[in-house]
Amino acid sequence: MSLSDWEPVIGLEIHVQLKTNTKMFCGCELSFGEEPNTRTCPVCLGLPGSLPVVNARAIHYGLLMGEAFGCEIAPRSIFARKNYFYPDQAKNYQISQYDTPLCAGGHLGDVRLNRIHLEEDAAKLVHLGESGRIHGSEASIVDYNRGGTPLAEIVTEPDIHSAEEARDWLNLLRVTLRQLGVSDVNMEEGSLRADANVSVRRKGETQLNTKTELKNMNSFRFLMQGINAEVKRQVALREGGGRVQQETLHFDPTSGKLNTLRSKEEAHDYRYFPEPDLVPVVPTEEMRAEARAALPELPAARAERYAADWDIQQDTARLFAFEPDWGDFFEEAATAAAPLPARPVANLVMELRGRVDGDDPLATPVSAQAVAGLARLVEERKTTAGNARKVLEILAKEGGDPAAIIEREGLGAMADDGELAGIVAQVIAEHPDVVERIKGGNAKATGALIGPIMKATKGRADGGEVNRLIRQQLEL
Amino acid sequence: MSELLELTAAQAADAIRRGEIEPDALWSAYRERAVADELNAYTWVAGAEPPEFDRSSPLAGVPVAVKDLFATEGIPSQAGSKILERYRPPYSATAVERLTGAGATLLGKTNQDEFAMGSSTEHSAYGPTLNPWDTGRVPGGSSGGSAAAVAAGTAPWSIGTDTGGSIRQPAALCGIVGMKPTYGAVSRYGMIAFASSLDQAGPFTRDVTDAALLLGVMVGEDPRDSTSIRLPGPIALPSATDLDGIRIGVPEELTGEGIEPGVLKAFEATLDVARELGATVEPTRLPHAPHALAAYYILAPAEASSNLARYDGVRYGLREDGADLLSMYTETREAGFGAEVKRRIMIGTYALSSGYYDAYYGRAQKVRTRISEDFRAAWESFDFIATPTSPTVAFELGAKLEDPLAMYLNDFCAVPMSLAGIPAISIPNGLADGLPTGFQLSGPAFSENRILDAAHALEKAIGFDGSKARKA
Numbered sequence: 016m017s018l019s020d021w022e023p024v025i026g027l028e029i030h031v032q033l034k035t036n037t038k039m040f041c042g043c044e045l046s047f048g049e050e051p052n053t054r055t056c057p058v059c060l061g062l063p064g065s066l067p068v069v070n071a072r073a074i075h076y077g078l079l080m081g082e083a084f085g086c087e088i089a090p091r092s093i094f095a096r097k098n099y100f101y102p103d104q105a106k107n108y109q110i111s112q113y114d115t116p117l118c119a120g121g122h123l124g125d126v127r128l129n130r131i132h133l134e135e136d137a138a139k140l141v142h143l144g145e146s147g148r149i150h151g152s153e154a155s156i157v158d159y160n161r162g163g164t165p166l167a168e169i170v171t172e173p174d175i176h177s178a179e180e181a182r183d184w185l186n187l188l189r190v191t192l193r194q195l196g197v198s199d200v201n202m203e204e205g206s207l208r209a210d211a212n213v214s215v216r217r218k219g220e221t222q223l224n225t226k227t228e229l230k231n232m233n234s235f236r237f238l239m240q241g242i243n244a245e246v247k248r249q250v251a252l253r254e255g256g257g258r259v260q261q262e263t264l265h266f267d268p269t270s271g272k273l274n275t276l277r278s279k280e281e282a283h284d285y286r287y288f289p290e291p292d293l294v295p296v297v298p299t300e301e302m303r304a305e306a307r308a309a310l311p312e313l314p315a316a317r318a319e320r321y322a323a324d325w326d327i328q329q330d331t332a333r334l335f336a337f338e339p340d341w342g343d344f345f346e347e348a349a350t351a352a353a354p355l356p357a358r359p360v361a362n363l364v365m366e367l368r369g370r371v372d373g374d375d376p377l378a379t380p381v382s383a384q385a386v387a388g389l390a391r392l393v394e395e396r397k398t399t400a401g402n403a404r405k406v407l408e409i410l411a412k413e414g415g416d417p418a419a420i421i422e423r424e425g426l427g428a429m430a431d432d433g434e435l436a437g438i439v440a441q442v443i444a445e446h447p448d449v450v451e452r453i454k455g456g457n458a459k460a461t462g463a464l465i466g467p468i469m470k471a472t473k474g475r476a477d478g479g480e481v482n483r484l485i486r487q488q489l490e491l
Numbered sequence: 492m493s494e495l496l497e498l499t500a501a502q503a504a505d506a507i508r509r510g511e512i513e514p515d516a517l518w519s520a521y522r523e524r525a526v527a528d529e530l531n532a533y534t535w536v537a538g539a540e541p542p543e544f545d546r547s548s549p550l551a552g553v554p555v556a557v558k559d560l561f562a563t564e565g566i567p568s569q570a571g572s573k574i575l576e577r578y579r580p581p582y583s584a585t586a587v588e589r590l591t592g593a594g595a596t597l598l599g600k601t602n603q604d605e606f607a608m609g610s611s612t613e614h615s616a617y618g619p620t621l622n623p624w625d626t627g628r629v630p631g632g633s634s635g636g637s638a639a640a641v642a643a644g645t646a647p648w649s650i651g652t653d654t655g656g657s658i659r660q661p662a663a664l665c666g667i668v669g670m671k672p673t674y675g676a677v678s679r680y681g682m683i684a685f686a687s688s689l690d691q692a693g694p695f696t697r698d699v700t701d702a703a704l705l706l707g708v709m710v711g712e713d714p715r716d717s718t719s720i721r722l723p724g725p726i727a728l729p730s731a732t733d734l735d736g737i738r739i740g741v742p743e744e745l746t747g748e749g750i751e752p753g754v755l756k757a758f759e760a761t762l763d764v765a766r767e768l769g770a771t772v773e774p775t776r777l778p779h780a781p782h783a784l785a786a787y788y789i790l791a792p793a794e795a796s797s798n799l800a801r802y803d804g805v806r807y808g809l810r811e812d813g814a815d816l817l818s819m820y821t822e823t824r825e826a827g828f829g830a831e832v833k834r835r836i837m838i839g840t841y842a843l844s845s846g847y848y849d850a851y852y853g854r855a856q857k858v859r860t861r862i863s864e865d866f867r868a869a870w871e872s873f874d875f876i877a878t879p880t881s882p883t884v885a886f887e888l889g890a891k892l893e894d895p896l897a898m899y900l901n902d903f904c905a906v907p908m909s910l911a912g913i914p915a916i917s918i919p920n921g922l923a924d925g926l927p928t929g930f931q932l933s934g935p936a937f938s939e940n941r942i943l944d945a946a947h948a949l950e951k952a953i954g955f956d957g958s959k960a961r962k963a
Contacts, residue, residue, distance in 0.1 A: 054681035057562075061801045063575065064584060064681040066716050096797050098843070099821055107800035124772060149816055157805070183758050286843035291794055292679075293716050370773040 019147065021253075024223060026129075030166050032136060032206040033076050038163035039135040040067030040110060046160035059163035061105030066292050069094070073165040074296055076197040077117045078306035079135050080167060082311055083195055084128055086121030088298050089138060092288040094133075099283050101208065102157050103137035104147075108137050111168075113287045117296065123191060123317055126184050127172040138162035138306055167197070173212065173223060178242040182235050185209055190314045190337045202234050211242055214259065215249045215386040225259045231266045241266040245273055297419045317342060325349055325357035331365060341368055344376040344383055351387035359389045366404060370411045380414025381407075389417040399477050402426040416454040429475045434438045437477075439484040442467045459483060495520050496961070499555050499690030500701045501728075504594075507552045507714075514552030515541045518596060520552045524645040525599050530621040530630070532640040532807050535567050536599040540696075540876035550708060558637050561587050561692075562681035569631075570683040571603040573616035574802045574809045574827025583938050584681020585713045586650060586692045593708040598646055601636030604807025605829045606799060607657055609633050609683040613892055614831040621888070622665060623819040623960040624926055628885040629659030631901075631914045633685075634695070638665040641695045644961030648705055649695045655687050655787050657915035658693045663929020666919040666957045668694050668702045673936045674912030675720035675739070677706075678713030684798040686791035687718075689909050697957060698847075699918065699947040703728050706939065724886040727940050729947035734768040737945060739932075740775035740873035745904045750882045753923025758879045761930045764875070764952045775869055777876070778859040783907040784899060788861070789842045789855035796839030803825060833878040834895065852920040870935045877946060878904045880917040880929030908933045916946050916958035919955040927957070 019197050035043055041058035057065040081088050095113035116132035138159040142152035149155050169188070175181045188205060188486035189200040194367050200207040214226040227249070232241040244266075263282075264273040312320075322329055325346075335342035338430070345364045351355040363386050372377045389410070392404050398421050403427055406417050429435050442464055443450060452460040468481050487491075495517055498506065506512040518541040525536045546550050546792040551809045557717070559562065560570040569575040571591035577659035583591075591597060595665040604614040614622040620635040622753040623643035626730035630639040632660025634651025640650050651658045653671035662669025670693045677692040684690060707726035714721040741762065746755070762772050804810035804823035811826050813819035828836070842851035869876055882903055908915040908931075922928065930949070 057580070058831075060806060062562075062580060062582070062807070063568070063570065063578070063801070064560075064580070064679075065582075066680050068715060098797050098805065100800065100802060102816070105806065108797055153815075222855050234674040272886045284845045286797070286840065286845070286848075288658065288797070288843050288848070290795060292684075292716075292718065373958060 016076060018250055020218055021246070022218050022220070023176055023178075024173045024216060024226075024243070025177075025213045025214040025242060027175065027181060027185065027419065028210040029169045029185070030208040031169065031200060033073050033165035033167055033193060033194065035070055035076065035165050039070050039073055039133070039165035040163055043163065049160060049271050049360050049409045051156075051158035051160060054160040054164075055299055061107060065370060067110055067290075069296060070165055073133055074113060074117070075168060075302070075306060076165075076195075076310075077131065078298055078303055079195050079197055079309060081118035081132050081168070081190070081317075082303065083120065083191065083310055084118070084119035084121035084123050084131070086128060088303060089115050089117055089119065090297065090300070091115065092296040094293045094296075095287045096290050097215050097424045098286040101139050102155065103162070104190075105159060105162055107137065109137070110290050110293070111313045117298075118361070124184060124187055124264070129170040131167055131171050133170050134166050134168060136161055136164035147329065166199050173214070173226075174228045177487065178246070179231055179238040180390040181211065181242055184241050185235065185238065186337070187314060194313060195340055196311075205233070208233065209238055211238065212251070212465055213242060213245045215246055215253065219436040225261050227259065228263045229266060229273065230263060231268075233268075233347070237266060237268055240271050241273065244271060249272070298347065314339075323343075325361070327357055327361040329338040331361050334365075335361075341376055347383035348386040351384050355387075355394055356388055359393060360387065363390055363403065363407060366407055366410060370408060379411055379441065381410045382414070385410055385414070385417055392417060392421065396428050396477065397421065398426055399475065401478070405474075425475070427475060428477055435472065435476055435480065436456060436484055436488075438471045439468055439481065439488060443485070443488055450489065453491070461467045496524070496644055498647070499697050499706050500593050501548075503647060503677060504550055504704070505555050508546065513776060514544070514546075517552060518554055518669055525556070525640070528640070528643070528645045529625065530623055530639045530643055530645075532601055532620050532630075532636040532645060533599040533620050534569060534571075534602050534617050534636070537597055542596040543762070544591075544596055545595040546594070548592075550590065550704070551594040553595055553647055554793035555590055555705075556599045556601050556649035556807060557587055557590075557597060558634050558649070558651045559600045559891035560652060561600075561650070561682040561813050562683065563587055563597065563600065566597070568602060568683065570607070570618070571605040571615040571617065572802075572827065572829070572832070574823070575807075578808050580681075581738060582681065585678035586709050587611065587681065587946045589651070589708055589711065595708075599640070601634070601640055601649060601651075602653075603636055604633035605832050606683070606689070606795070607633040607652055608835055610656065610660055610898050611886070611891065612636060612661070613888065614829055615683060616829060621890060622885045624666060624885065625839075628887055628926070629664070631881065631885065632954035633657040633661075635661045636663055636793060637695045638941075641697060642957065642960045643667070643668050648697070649699055650692055650705070650709065651695055652682055652685075652690055652692050653905075653909065654689045654691075654791060656902035656907045658695065659905050659929065659931060660696055660881045660902060662917045663919070663931075664885040664927065666716070666738060666740070666927030666955065667695055668698055668699055668916065668918050668961060669693065670706060670916040670942075671908070671914060672706060672710060672939055673716050673720070673722070673914045676710045676914070676939070678711070678716040678719045680715040684794075686794040687798060688794060689775075689787075689791060690864055691909075699729055699943055699950050702916070703943045709729045714928075721937065723937050724940070724950060726943070729940075729943040730950040732951060734765055734770035734945055734948050737770040737779035738871050738873045739765055739770050739772045739875050739877050742774060742775050742777040742780060742869075742878055744777050744780040745865055745878040745907070749886065749900065749903060750879055751910065751923065752880060754850075754879045754882060754884060757923055757928040758930060759780055761949065762877065764905055764949060768952055770947055772877075772960070773873075775873060775876070777862070777865040777869065777907060779858060779865050780907045782858050783862055783910055785909060786855040786858035787902075787906045788838065789851050790859065792835040792839030792854050793842045795841065796836045796843065799828075799832065812823065831895070859910045862907050866911045866913060868934070874934060874941065876933045878931045879892050880904060880931040884926035884928060892906050904931060914934060914939050914942055916942050916952055917944050918953070920949075921955065921959060927955075
């Protein structure tokens, strides 16, 4: 038996901070690194007598996600109190959703969603002393700036079967949410947090086995490390005749190991009950229509469209879909270059993307029209593919007109006037040893001729034409 | 001076607007009495300097006393608890802002059962409040300080909160008017919560007209309280002098066993008055009402167990340092909460626990629904439901402290209306053995104006004299 005999079964629970102006249940502005406890009010500090009021924008974002993922929207969605004592909750309960979340079901790609619900984020704790945790710390201080930030919790069904799939799906989710405009979805900054529920089963089996919950994997790398480590642990355990215990595990990024946070017996009883300070959220048809109208084209749909309408490579289509600014740029260039095929245009855009910093094509001085023009010049053999890259490099630095740059820099293709044939003949004459090797059956030796030819033509020669001429003159 | 104190609040407001009395004199007269109060009705009394107000406003310059649990900016708001000792909030409750916005001046904060849990004001960390009719007796609770202050004439009027009778029962035991409006009519923002789905603020006054005037200022939808509602129209000053065509139902379940004979006698006398005023009075049934108390003592503690979780020593109020986080929590709460609060937190925590939720909380919610349905059925035949407010007159201090169930039973007649969220008023309707009794009139949601009108007609006909308590 080995790892390959087992199938990991993975479900993700993702928390995303919503990009609203104000907090989930009060009018405090969201905090981005302000002085501690400056973005607070009686409500998010849980002062006696204060009451929560639901942020309408957060509901809109929830509906936006629900519509985008084809979820069922609850006709009456109810907030509940999740009771637990910890200083990161000012009220010692979190207002969350329990048995009637805003969105149920739906899917993204081929992963089904279980639910999406809204809740409030916890405050930030800093523990002074060596332990770094509340137990054994000399003192712990609380910054309530983050407390009350709107969160959406997205829970998938256990439809994921490897760490790589988990990473890819999470990336698709991240790009989708970013395009929906509901969140910054930045794992490093904590606006996207993923927990994973992991179990394993023998390949071919369909039942769900006891799972463990993995927490604190705050980067894509850690997510994969954590899942892989846990799958390995569970497989070893099962193959050794042991049983997986239901528990919550904490990923330690320094060691890459998983430590038990709490066992099933230590699981909290959150004593959920309907939040009596809030009335049910009843999404009207108008609210839902508003959400539908606000839906942008999402990555999965965009990638399909690019591959189908423009006939470009799957990988490129996916990349343009995941980076919609580049996607838009490509579409503009491809449209301008039509009826030229889109593939060479896509290649030039990819080339350009590799040469500029940041992901914003508008931050470069290159216009989509210039890229289209360059593609046309290559197609018309006014310049070579190799020189086009040089033109692009200049365009990326200073912008301008590709034809003018070709003229100025002497990057045009050689005119078909016999000059190239002459150069080829001369190089052949200068390298009799190479010619001998070629004639002796070593086709690869041709490369030793191409180098000097390109040098002599300053790169203006078309590689295909050079090859053709060599073969012609050597009568191959 | 005594003439000033004999004015009702509405009369005083009128006189101030007409320039007949000096608001500063009214302020000083009441403030002196509040400072000299020997009933322990106040936990805080304002300084001598009369507060600013706008003379053209409806409550211009009439002082008001406010139950301790209303947050008042910069002023102690302790909810009768040691855990909030000396706590001064950075903001004021909406209800308080509406009063001061209408020109009322904040005279003092009044004593109460800790976190509004109790029916005698003996469960206050700041000592019990005494009943001005007999200082050996309780004023009722939980808003006992607000009731005693008005009854004793140390305040012209006051506000309190009612979760399961905490306005109506002390009003009855102190011989004054107390009203709990429809749930949501007055914003709960800034009211230190006991049980969120039941807590409702309302007025304590000497007469029904004052109750209408004060309530009219308190009500209104509040963007800071999602459960607040807008009443269909403003609260009008009552003018009715008869009950022609009014149908009053008397539920068997709330007017039989357990009601003291003196209370029952006064109740029946008032029903006769109602008939004389033109009303029809008939027996009716509220079949689930006997279960109201049981349901209430699941639901209210359940909500309270969560509402009171925030008192942990981390942010405000009392903190008892402990060796670690858990011991800080437990030692703070052990030292800060009284026995009754602890009892209810225990009950509520248990009722919400995994595995027990359906049997307790879920079932109690079903009872609550049934009780609402009982009332809805009654409104098909009746305009109002009448009951005694409290089954007893004011009892002796300490009489029920060791017997929580006996204490709970004092709200037997008041709790069903709280669970149904409907408005109810208590007016004084006589004396039994020299102690006041209360008559409770409840109606459908939003029927405040009709209740006030009917209560006004009854009040005039009953002619209760509460001045004896004010002389003390």
